[in-house]
Each structure stands twice: as structure tokens, then as C-alpha cells.
Amino acid sequence: ESIEEHNAVKSLLSQLDSASMSEEDVWVAKITVIQENVKHHISEEEEEIFPKMQQKMSSxxxxxxxxxxxxxxKSAVPMAAR
Structure with missing residues (x-):
């Protein structure tokens, strides 16, 4: 599921990259879906994946x-500013 979420967000970002800025409704819809996917992904990591990692990994x-x-x-922040 996690990989599918990553791929969905990448696909939506690619679609946004090629969409016209004049298509505001398309942009809003895609950004909303991206936002929902990212929130779900973060929640899943914090509630399921990270606790399991803490149990199985050493300090x-x-x-x-x-x-x-x-x-x-640190290296991703400058990339995002481009």
C-alpha cells in the first residue's frame, strides 16, 4: 500500500507539471488528492510502521x-525550493 501511495502522488505531481495553470479546478482537485494521500501515508507510518520499527531495531x-x-x-529542502 505504501508503494502504491508513493506512485499515486508521483503520478499526480507529473500530471500537475503538464497541466495548464488556467485549469484551476484541475489543480485544486489534484492538490486535494495529493494532500489526502500524504496525510494518510504519514498517519500510517506514525501509527503502524514506526512503532514496529522501534520494537525490532536496536537503539x-x-x-x-x-x-x-x-x-x-537537509538536502531535500533546497531541492523543494527550486
């Missing part, structure tokens, strides 16, 4: 994963 593994996440986030 060192979790710390390393957290550090990797922070580094990825």
Missing part, C-alpha cells in the same frame, strides 16, 4: 536511521 540502528533521515531532509 544504534534507530539512531543511525534518524541521522540518515535528518541528512536527507
Amino acid at each position: 544504534d540502528e534507530l539512531s543511525s536511521l534518524g541521522s540518515s533521515y535528518e541528512e536527507a531532509k
Whole structure:
């Protein structure tokens, strides 16, 4: 399900990229769907996936994963500003 959600958002973003800015109703509809998908995805991760990871991973593994996440986030912010 998670991969399907990622693919759906990528597809919608691609459609937005090729849509005309004058098609406001199309933009609003697609942005609304993206927003709903992202909220659902985050909720699923926070309520299901992250708790399972905390149970199965060691403190060192979790710390390393957290550090990797922070580094990825830093490099993603400049990309989003483009």
C-alpha cells in the first residue's frame, strides 16, 4: 500500500507539471488528492510502521536511521525550493 501511495502522488505531481495553470479546478482537485494521500501515508507510518520499527531495531540502528533521515531532509529542502 505504501508503494502504491508513493506512485499515486508521483503520478499526480507529473500530471500537475503538464497541466495548464488556467485549469484551476484541475489543480485544486489534484492538490486535494495529493494532500489526502500524504496525510494518510504519514498517519500510517506514525501509527503502524514506526512503532514496529522501534520494537525490532536496536537503539544504534534507530539512531543511525534518524541521522540518515535528518541528512536527507537537509538536502531535500533546497531541492523543494527550486
